[in-house]
Amino acid sequence: MKSKTNIFVLMLLAVITCIILFPVYTVLLNSFKTRSEMLVSFLAFPKEFTFDNYIITIQKLKYVSRFFNTLIVTVLSVTGIVFFSALAGYKIARTQSRLSKVLYLLFTLSMLIPFHSIMISLTQISKIVGVRNSLWGLSIINIGLGVNLAIFLFTGFSKSIPKELEEAAAIDGCNEFQVFRYIAMPLLKPIAATVAIIDVLWIWNDLLLPLLMLTSSKDFTLVLGINQFFGLYNSDWTLALAGLILTSIPAIMFYLVFQKYIIKGIASGAVKE
Amino acid sequence: MKLHKTKTLVLFSLPAFILYFVFMVLPAISAFIYSFTDWNALYKDFSFVGFDNYVEAFFDRNFIGTLSLSFRYVITMVLIQNALGLTIAVLIDSMKRQSIWRTLVFIPNMISLITSAFIWKFIYTKVFPEISAITGIGIFGESWLGDATLAFWAVTIVSVWVGVGYTMIIYLAALQNVPVVLKEAAIIDGASNLQTFINITYAITINVFLTLNGSFKAFDQFLGLTGGGPGRSTQVITLNIYNEAFAGNFRFGYGNAKAVILFLIVLIITLIQFRVMRTENS
Numbered sequence: 001m002k003s004k005t006n007i008f009v010l011m012l013l014a015v016i017t018c019i020i021l022f023p024v025y026t027v028l029l030n031s032f033k034t035r036s037e038m039l040v041s042f043l044a045f046p047k048e049f050t051f052d053n054y055i056i057t058i059q060k061l062k063y064v065s066r067f068f069n070t071l072i073v074t075v076l077s078v079t080g081i082v083f084f085s086a087l088a089g090y091k092i093a094r095t096q097s098r099l100s101k102v103l104y105l106l107f108t109l110s111m112l113i114p115f116h117s118i119m120i121s122l123t124q125i126s127k128i129v130g131v132r133n134s135l136w137g138l139s140i141i142n143i144g145l146g147v148n149l150a151i152f153l154f155t156g157f158s159k160s161i162p163k164e165l166e167e168a169a170a171i172d173g174c175n176e177f178q179v180f181r182y183i184a185m186p187l188l189k190p191i192a193a194t195v196a197i198i199d200v201l202w203i204w205n206d207l208l209l210p211l212l213m214l215t216s217s218k219d220f221t222l223v224l225g226i227n228q229f230f231g232l233y234n235s236d237w238t239l240a241l242a243g244l245i246l247t248s249i250p251a252i253m254f255y256l257v258f259q260k261y262i263i264k265g266i267a268s269g270a271v272k273e
Numbered sequence: 274m275k276l277h278k279t280k281t282l283v284l285f286s287l288p289a290f291i292l293y294f295v296f297m298v299l300p301a302i303s304a305f306i307y308s309f310t311d312w313n314a315l316y317k318d319f320s321f322v323g324f325d326n327y328v329e330a331f332f333d334r335n336f337i338g339t340l341s342l343s344f345r346y347v348i349t350m351v352l353i354q355n356a357l358g359l360t361i362a363v364l365i366d367s368m369k370r371q372s373i374w375r376t377l378v379f380i381p382n383m384i385s386l387i388t389s390a391f392i393w394k395f396i397y398t399k400v401f402p403e404i405s406a407i408t409g410i411g412i413f414g415e416s417w418l419g420d421a422t423l424a425f426w427a428v429t430i431v432s433v434w435v436g437v438g439y440t441m442i443i444y445l446a447a448l449q450n451v452p453v454v455l456k457e458a459a460i461i462d463g464a465s466n467l468q469t470f471i472n473i474t475y476a477i478t479i480n481v482f483l484t485l486n487g488s489f490k491a492f493d494q495f496l497g498l499t500g501g502g503p504g505r506s507t508q509v510i511t512l513n514i515y516n517e518a519f520a521g522n523f524r525f526g527y528g529n530a531k532a533v534i535l536f537l538i539v540l541i542i543t544l545i546q547f548r549v550m551r552t553e554n555s
Contacts, residue, residue, distance in 0.1 A: 006367065013364040017377050020434065023392050024380070026400055042400050043407070084289035091285035095278055103286055110297050114490050114539050116511040117532040118300035120518040120525055121307060125300055144296025147289045176281045205385035207493045212519070223385050227497070230391050237395065244392055248384045255383040259376065266439060267446035 024248075031241040038238060053242040061229050061243050062220075067250065070204060070221040072135050077142035078199045082192050085147045089154025090184050094163070107151045115145070115208065123212050131213075138213045142203055150195045157191035158184070194265045197258060204251055222247050308530040314523035326530035335505060336531065339513040346429065346509060347488040354433050354484050355477065358440030365441070366448045375445065379438035386435060390497025393431045394418070421506035424499050428507055431494045436487070440480050447476035478553060482546040489539055510535055 030038055032049040058064070088107070092100045122141070123132075131137030161184070169183045210224050220228065226247045233239045255262060308326055312319035330336050365374045381389065397417040405414030417427045450472050492511040495501060501508035501516070508516070514535065518528035 009364055009367050013361070013368065013374060016361060016364070017374065020378055020381060020437075023396050023434070024384075027392050027395060030395075042403050080292075084292070088286040088289040091282050095282045097275075097279065097282070099279060100282055103282070103290075106298075107289070107293065110293075110301065112536075112540055112543055113297070113301055114511075114535055116490060116492065116514055117536040117539075118297070118304050120514070120528050120532060121303040122296060122300040123519075124525070125295065125303070129295060140292055141296045143289075144292035144294075147293050148297065151289065176285075180285075201383075207385065207387045207496075208515075223387055226391065227387055230497075237399065240391070241395065244388055244395075247388050251383045251385065252380060255380070256376075263375070263379075263442055266442045 027241050027244055030237070031245050033238070035236075035238050053238045054246070057239050057242040057246060060233075060239065061225055061246065062217075063222075063225075063246055065218070066220055066222050066225040069135060069219060070223075070250075073139050073142070073210075073221060074200055074203045076136065076139035077146065077203050078196050080139065080143040081146040081150050081199050082196055084143065085150030085154050085195065086185065086188055086192060087180065088147070089151040090158045090180060090188065092151070093155045093158035094166075104151075104155060107148055110148045111152065119208065119212060126213060133213070133215055133219065135214075135219055138210060138219075141209065141213065142199075142206075145209075146199055146202070149198070153191055153195055154188065157188065161187045193261060197261055197265055200254065201251075201262075204254070222250070304529045304532050307526055308533045310526040312524075312526040312529075314518075314525055319526065322526070326527045327534070329527065330530055330534060335508075336513060338505065339508050339510050342425075342506075342508065343489060343510045346425070346491070347485055349429055350432055350436075350488040350491075351481055351484045353429070354436050354440050355480050357433065358437050358480065359444050359473075359477070361437065361441045362444035362448060365445055371445075375442065378441055381434050382436070382438040384435070386431075386493035387497045389431055389435050390428075390494045393427070393434070394498055397427055418499055419503055421503055424503060424507050428494055428498050431498060432488070432491060435494070436484070440484065443480055443483075444473070444476050447472040475553065478549060482542070482549075485542050485546075486539060489535070489542070510538075 026042065029046065030042055031053055032051070033046045034048075034050050034052070037046060088103070092104050092107075126132045126137070126141060131140060165187075166179050166183050169179050174182065205223060206221075207223050207227065210221050211227070214220060214224060217228070226243055229243050230240055233243070309321055309323060310319045311322045311325070361378055365371050365378070368374055384392070401413040401417060405411065415423055417423045448469065490511060491509060492515070495507055495509055495512050496515075499507045501512045510531070514528055514531045516522065517524055517531060522528075
């Protein structure tokens with residue numbers, strides 16, 4: 001009985017998957033066509049593959065520099081979020097006082113605030129503080145916005161790791177920071193990986209905050225780059241399509257490499273009970 | 274000893290707290306305060322106007338339209354994304370080689386929303402007309418981004434395309450959390466599997482609220498695909514706030530009042546979520 005249903009199920013699933021992948025496939029296919037060939041048909045297979053679109057687009061999109069801009073912002077932001085939140089979350093979990101409870105609430109309650117509710121005033125404050133129009137400025141704003149969820153996760157996780165080692169290390173003469181650095185940090189690694197992955201995905205693909213903060217084209221991230229590029233070349237589909245593929249590749253590669261952790265993170269974050 | 278503990282707690286929390294305070298707490302407080310002013314970025318002076326902005330929002334036809342559109346979009350998303358996500362999860366769950374299917378279905382989730390919007394713009398404006406010419410199916414020949422009703426669906430399709438993989442993974446995990454022994458026992462007994470049922474109800478609750486919350490904040494796909502058009506027909510609340518403050522009007526006071534209204538809506542949804550999950554857990 002089971003094998004019969006399987007064929008039907010398999011076909012249904014195959015059709016759904018094909019529909020889901022169809023847009024990416026079509027964009028990929030056409031990105032290798034010459035303009036004249038594209039005018040004939042968008043669905044036909046290219047008669048000859050050309051890489052010209054990619055070569056031109058890599059230059060016009062300033063792909064390499066924008067890739068590194070995105071990388072800089074992502075690395076700075078994620079390192080900051082993970083390190084600062086590990087420090088705070090771990091200590092909040094280890095301290096039993098009114099202050100630690102207040103801090104925990106203060107840090108985590110803001111998870112209820114949508115970014116769009118604070119974007120107007122955040123833009124104003126960033127102008128006043130002088131962090132607009134720079135990659136490091138964008139990074140520290142990302143840290144400020146990202147610590148709430150990270151501290152929530154670090155605090156929860158720290159409560160589950162045993163205290164005995166830390167107490168032994170303290171008796172042996174380690175100071176508070178050394179205990180954190182050499183005893184707690186290695187134990188916090190699993191949750192640090194989860195936090196890092198969540199934040200890489202968010203920051204790498206973020207549009208709105210960079211759109212509000214970066215006005216000079218030389219600072220643009222990949223997402224801002226494609227946004228501007230598409231506005232300029234949206235009648236020239238040969239270049240636009242290559243640009244879309246180039247912009248999507250890094251995130252898809254990241255997914256394929258860290259797939260196991262990403263899937264586990266999503267599943268465990270939600271299905272905890 | 275206690276003083277020392279407080280000191281280290283403060284020291285350890287300080288780096289995170291400073292950035293958090295400046296870029297999260299301060300903007301939140303000032304959004305609230307400025308929502309009671311007539312602050313316009315084009316003028317230097319502003320004064321407090323009480324609840325005028327909120328009253329204006331309440332009678333602002335465009336804003337009410339925007340709100341009702343957002344609600345319509347959110348409900349549509351919850352229904353379609355969950356129905357489809359659950360269906361795909363059930364299909365994948367019955368497969369032998371699950372990971373390959375899961376990987377393929379999840380790929381769109383990794384593409385940024387603005388890129389996804391542009392990919393689909395190509396599909397709607399170039400590929401759909403060709404499909405219509407070949408197959409003769411009329412719906413593909415329509416102007417998907419030029420017609421108000423179709424534009425709404427055009428954006429919804431992109432959102433589902435990106436989001437369904439995430440929903441599917443949560444459902445798949447819920448299905449697989451059931452020990453195989455139980456599953457087989459249930460099949461043999463012909464009885465309904467209680468554990469599966471409990472897991473799935475829990476996953477549905479989670480997914481419904483995730484989609485609810487996420488869809489209210491949807492922005493990129495609307496900006497990239499329709500820009501709120503044609504006319505104002507796809508201008509959701511986030512886009513409306515953005516336009517109020519950054520595209521032409523510069524009415525920061527009024528924009529902030531709308532921002533606070535968005536916060537209150539999301540807050541209410543979350544409070545309902547907590548209540549529902551608490552009763553479900555007990």
